[in-house]
Amino acid sequence: MGETYTEEDLAKNLEQQEYKYGFTSDFESDKAPVGLNEDIIRFISAKKEEPEWLLEKRLQAFHAWEKMQEPDWAHVNYDKPDFQAISYYSAPKQTKKYESWDDVDPEMKETMKKLGISLEEQQRLTGTAVDFVVDSVSVATSFKKKLNELGIIFCSFSEAVQEHPELVKKYMGTVVPHTDNFYAALNSAVFTDGSFCYIPKGVRCPMELSTYFRINEGGTGQFERTLVVADKGSYVSYLEGCTAPMRDENQLHAAVVELISLDDAEIKYSTVQNWYPGNKEGVGGVFNFVTKRGLCERNAKISWTQVETGSAVTWKYPSCVLKGDNSVGEFYSVAVTNNFQQADTGSKMIHLGKNTSSTIISKGISAGQSQNAYRGLVQIHAGAENARNRSECDSLLLSDRSGAHTFPYIECKNNSARIEHEATTSKIGEDQIFYCQQRGIDPEKAIGLIVNGYCKEVLNHMPMEFAVEAQKLLEISLENSVG
């Protein structure tokens, strides 16, 4: 052994050791101990050099959370996470997820190839790109410059706390108060980062704002916080997420997203969610418990569009509070579940103002042994004269063992309201697949085609490029799901 030990081996050993030590020491100083208590929250707040008022908010949320019970009304089944077994703070990951491109899981490479993601982008996403970083920084810089000229603020949540505390203080928690629900309270207590966006009065944001473009993003946090404020008469289209498969060791994700659309403003918020769904046997996968809500002032509009294909368990109801007269809320959703995934998702439309209108279009697709539930609430308050809602909830079953469920709730306290609810459940037709086959299209492609057709109404509401990626994602999510 000693004889064959060369200088090269020594160098290699040293390299590895150095890496190992470097890694551990970073780790030690930037990670909070496991568990959740006041000290941990103070630790997080201090680490982030937050102002006193934010620490107070966090502590309030924590004390509220302590008294709350984890909800169990959703149509999902899972082992509840042990909240004291989680570490609530680790510094933004600067380390590469993979050492080199060769180390990246071939399956993941294959999926990204199928999604049509360029090699450069693939390497950027897996953190293996070195050469391209310069490139994306320059893109992001010119992008930021343009936004600056218009007075648009688009930055990480932590940055906003430091740079624009007055805006954060004014709007944070106004749509999703820390007492809202168990996960929102938890998020409010321990959130580490997220995104902040402010569009000034009368400004129409000339490009799609995407978290994807933001540098220093690293991996998105476990407890992400997003706040988008569109001031009077402004417009913004905001994209969240990414179609590339996201592997994450954090099992529990509890994000909070708040949108505020002031008078005559419009926010279009599109999401593609593709977190790790667990393996084919239903082991592992992310729990995605998200609170997303928007507030519309007079003549304002908020439109949620989502394509959900990932996570083992999803619990998510992007909602609109239509407070101002003539405000409009929209929700367009495609939720796909395969293997053992479970999704309980839908929307809430709260009509407070006069002449408010809302639309809900939900398309659920269940394959494998998955369970897919739509849950929606349309609430017309007494003062909401001439409110209108149209809901359409379609379920498509791809297998005999999967389940589709619809739980619509309607509460109406004003007789002038017009509410329409339509729901359909269908099974993908063998005759449809055979028809495609007879024209030369194999069953897998046929299912992709049929499913995309089924989702078209929703995908049409997505920004073009996003929609194309989402389409491919749907096909990939449903691979090998015939039968």
Next chain:
Amino acid sequence: MLSIKNLHASVEEGQEILKGLNLEVKAGEVHAIMGPNGSGKSTLASVLAGKDGYEVTEGSVDFDGTDLLDLKAEDRAKEGMFLAFQYPVEIPGVSNINFLRTAINEIREYRKEDKISAKDFLAKVKDASNLVELDNKLASRAVNVGFSGGEKKRNEIFQMAMLEPKLAILDETDSGLDIDALRIVSEGVNKLKSEKNAIILITHYQRLLDYIKPDFVHVLSEGQIIKTGTKELALELEDKGYDWINEETAQ
């Protein structure tokens, strides 16, 4: 082109529908298959196209030198077999154009050809829709969704024109068509007919054969072809029904 020998096929429940069927079809020929309800006409079309739910228990089908029964349904189509459905299927949200472009490119890939260019494709769409007088708007609408019965049948022939099959099986394409639509569909089929391809017409009625002249007329009864003749046989059937042939064969 197509050689069917002693074909026996059952439905999955076990009942035998085709009981030793023989048929030879050469390029450039038009064959009509007629027969009473339940004689196995549509089963024959389904078995040839490779639809699930049927089991071939005996016999062979050779399609241009390939063992057809060994191929998956989509590969049969790629080898040049086309079935005009008796009941065309609706696919919501998928435009006819998108559907056909996917199909054409799948077929071309199988044949190791490049994808069709947008220009060639659109030119083809135009020609094919003119052929069956299909409104251009229908070509961009979702596959068969909201089409009238006649439009669906015309759409089948439109697709046939787009895919240019070697062998086209038209399963009761004439059913539910009024005289004008029947004429349009038939003229379309006649224009697509060539020395290189072959057509099998499955029909109940003689009137289709006034428009598309068959070289052979076969009578299918209880899963076998019991009589083969020319156009005159069809006229005779129209006149006298099927019973006399059954009696004749019984003797």
